[in-house]
Amino acid sequence: MTVRTRFAPSPTGYLHIGGVRTALFNWLYARQHGGQFILRIDDTDKDREDPKALQPILDGFKWLGLNWDEGAEVGGPYGPYYQSQRLDRYKQAVQQLLDKGLAYWDYAKPEETKAEMELAEKEKRPKIYSRKWMAETPADRGRFEAEGRTGSVKIKMPREGVCKFFDHVRKDVEVQWAGEQDIVIQRSDGTVTYNLANVVDDFDMKITHVIRAEEHLANTPRQIFILEGLGYPRPEYAHLPFVAEPGSKNKLAKRKIPQYLKNADFKKVYDHAKAIADRIGVCAAPESFNPVLVDFYKQVGYMPAAILNALVLYGWSLKDNKDNKEEFTLAEMTKLFSLDQVNKDPASLDVKKLFAFQARYMQALPVTEKVEMVLPYLTKAALPQDRDFVTRVVEAAGPRLTVAGDILEYDYLFLPDEQIAFDPGAATKHLAAAFKGAPTVPPLADMLKKLRAVVAAAEPFTHDMLKAGTEALAQSDGAKAGPLSQVLRVAATGREVGFSAYDTLAVLGRDRCLARIDRAMPVPV
RNA sequence: GGCCCUAUCGUCUAGUGGCCUAGGACGGAGCCCUCUCAAGGCUCAAACCCGGGUUCGAAUCCCGGUAGGGUCACCA
Numbered sequence: 082m083t084v085r086t087r088f089a090p091s092p093t094g095y096l097h098i099g100g101v102r103t104a105l106f107n108w109l110y111a112r113q114h115g116g117q118f119i120l121r122i123d124d125t126d127k128d129r130e131d132p133k134a135l136q137p138i139l140d141g142f143k144w145l146g147l148n149w150d151e152g153a154e155v156g157g158p159y160g161p162y163y164q165s166q167r168l169d170r171y172k173q174a175v176q177q178l179l180d181k182g183l184a185y186w187d188y189a190k191p192e193e194t195k196a197e198m199e200l201a202e203k204e205k206r207p208k209i210y211s212r213k214w215m216a217e218t219p220a221d222r223g224r225f226e227a228e229g230r231t232g233s234v235k236i237k238m239p240r241e242g243v244c245k246f247f248d249h250v251r252k253d254v255e256v257q258w259a260g261e262q263d264i265v266i267q268r269s270d271g272t273v274t275y276n277l278a279n280v281v282d283d284f285d286m287k288i289t290h291v292i293r294a295e296e297h298l299a300n301t302p303r304q305i306f307i308l309e310g311l312g313y314p315r316p317e318y319a320h321l322p323f324v325a326e327p328g329s330k331n332k333l334a335k336r337k338i339p340q341y342l343k344n345a346d347f348k349k350v351y352d353h354a355k356a357i358a359d360r361i362g363v364c365a366a367p368e369s370f371n372p373v374l375v376d377f378y379k380q381v382g383y384m385p386a387a388i389l390n391a392l393v394l395y396g397w398s399l400k401d402n403k404d405n406k407e408e409f410t411l412a413e414m415t416k417l418f419s420l421d422q423v424n425k426d427p428a429s430l431d432v433k434k435l436f437a438f439q440a441r442y443m444q445a446l447p448v449t450e451k452v453e454m455v456l457p458y459l460t461k462a463a464l465p466q467d468r469d470f471v472t473r474v475v476e477a478a479g480p481r482l483t484v485a486g487d488i489l490e491y492d493y494l495f496l497p498d499e500q501i502a503f504d505p506g507a508a509t510k511h512l513a514a515a516f517k518g519a520p521t522v523p524p525l526a527d528m529l530k531k532l533r534a535v536v537a538a539a540e541p542f543t544h545d546m547l548k549a550g551t552e553a554l555a556q557s558d559g560a561k562a563g564p565l566s567q568v569l570r571v572a573a574t575g576r577e578v579g580f581s582a583y584d585t586l587a588v589l590g591r592d593r594c595l596a597r598i599d600r601a602m603p604v605p606v
Numbered sequence: 607g608g609c610c611c612u613a614u615c616g617u618c619u620a621g622u623g624g625c626c627u628a629g630g631a632c633g634g635a636g637c638c639c640u641c642u643c644a645a646g647g648c649u650c651a652a653a654c655c656c657g658g659g660u661u662c663g664a665a666u667c668c669c670g671g672u673a674g675g676g677u678c679a680c681c682a
Contacts, residue, residue: 089682090682091681093681093682112648123682125682126680126681126682128681129681129682136643141615144649146671158658159658170639189678191679191680194679194680195679198679201607201608202607202608203607204607204679205608206607206608207607207608207609207678208607208608208678209608209678215608227681232679233680235680250665251610251611254610256609256610260608260678261609262678262679265611265679265680266678266680267680268680270680272680274679274680274681274682275681275682276682278682279682295675295676295677296682297682298610298611298664298676298677299610299676300677300682301610301627301679303630316607321676322611322612323676325675327617327619328616329674329675330612330674330675330676331674331675331676332675332676336661346617346633346657352635357609366681386656391618394618394631395618396618396620397618398620400619401622402619403629404621404630405620405629405630405631406630407618407619407630407631424612425611425612426611426612426613426662426674427612427674427675427676428617428618428674429617429618430617430618431617431618431632431633432634432635433617433633434617434618434631435632436632437631437632437633440631442643444645447668478644479644479645480644480645480646481643481644483644511641511642515641526641548641551641555612562641562643563640563642564641564642566641566642567641567642569641570642576642577643578640578643578644579643579644580643580644581641581642582642583641583642600642
């Protein structure tokens with residue numbers, strides 16, 4: 082039997098990283114067994130659905146490389162893959178359940194149900210519906226309808242016995258049927274709910290392994306009741322621990338997303354990304370530009386491989402991992418992944434660790450590929466770009482580029498020379514440091530003139546020659562070369578930080594360096 | 607509250623009765639390197655929730671506490 086797994090997002094908002102982790106596990110399992118991964122859209126709740134939410138979710142999966150064999154956009158033999166288009170099919174299943182006496186029409190008003198539940202809560206009893214408004218005969222239905230009530234359909238759960246099932250993560254699970262609620266499967270407006278739609282879809286789409294987050298564990302007995310009532314075979318189950326919110330074990334909640342930014346680690350990762358976003362005018366709404374959402378990483382230039390690698394470690398670890406391997410390519414994960422090695426306790430999201438993975442992946446990337454990643458960011462920031470020049474910058478920046486958007490830190494290399502603002506204060510500070518211990522510190526203008534001469538004379542115009550020239554000058558004037566190179570940096574870039582000052586000059590080229598130093602001169606030469 | 611689940615450094619985790627004076631990674635601290643910022647190298651601090659058993663021996667098995675979490679929707 083071919084393994085078929087699925088991920089079924091509901092387009093009610095942004096896709097968070099926990100959802101991606103779950104999708105990844107499904108994807109890995111399907112790929113590992115040569116099966117299919119299906120992307121179905123669970124849009125049964127019209128009220129909560131946001132038509133703009135779907136596309137970013139699909140784009141996110143495409144960007145990550147989690148391709149799907151059937152489902153949204155691509156279609157397939159068991160479609161449609163949008164629940165909103167499958168209503169007739171669901172109705173048919175509801176009718177089947179009704180016919181078998183496994184479901185019933187119910188005429189309780191929402192406030193009546195609510196009152197019962199609240200009373201049960203108060204009296205510390207299990208919250209089980211009294212079936213007071215249950216209508217099992219046409220006569221009962223007529224009576225309730227005469228009162229002006231509209232009916233929904235509920236499943237009639239057994240009130241005794243146990244439901245047993247096997248879960249690949251939690252092993253043998255047993256729950257008392259008596260504790261299970263008669264849940265609504267068809268709303269009074271005629272639409273159906275998740276549990277029904279889900280079971281029907283999984284059957285129709287021939288899903289063999291239901292791999293989903295732990296919050297669905299409680300849905301499993303209901304779904305088993307429904308699918309057995311319908312005569313469907315049971316799929317295999319695996320309930321994954323969820324990715325918890327930062328600094329706690331609570332599950333991630335979309336509405337709490339802005340709050341996660343209060344976490345210190347989040348703040349750091351956010352601030353780093355925000356600086357980039359501001360430069361390229363992403364200007365996303367604060368609640369959607371957040372490290373719990375995949376989009377966040379996509380926008381500032383993280384690598385999918387790094388994210389996936391960080392994510393696979395949430396809840397899964399390699400068995401017999403003697404050499405403590407933590408870095409896995411998608412291909413390796415596909416080969417090594419196993420549901421048996423999934424643990425049971427929730428893992429809180431640590432974005433710093435994700436950032437560290439990104440840093441390592443980026444460092445390992447060949448320069449040409451880094452250049453490709455970085456180019457779009459220069460375009461978005463409206464900075465002039467020339468592939469050769471960009472390549473030189475990327476080479477010189479080395480491990481300083483952690484995400485593609487970091488290239489914008491070096492905007493001063495791309496900006497026209499006349500836009501570089503010289504800071505005499507900063508230059509003076511470094512000049513003083515260069516002459517620390519010496520009886521006198523020469524005027525800045527004099528030193529600038531001498532440094533200009535070094536730049537003008539360096540031949541070839543390389544890091545080594547510039548360094549040699551500056552060192553020679555330092556020696557003859559009784560100064561330290563290091564701080565002196567900082568003076569040069571300030572003159573040529575207007576900045577005090579960056580990669581090696583000599584590399585910076587070499588990348589810029591002699592003409593641009595001279596032009597910038599001339600602009601820094603208090604008196605034109 | 608009912609039902610269910612979980613419990614190892616701050617975080618992610620290794621660990622399935624002796625290999626554990628508990629290993630790795632992120633983060634933190636320090637040192638080295640150094641023209642700034644990074645990166646890199648070296649070093650350090652840091653955990654088996656508590657209490658009872660079982661056993662020659664327990665982080666590992668059992669029981670009880672405690673703590674945390676999930677779920678109890680005409681959400682998915």
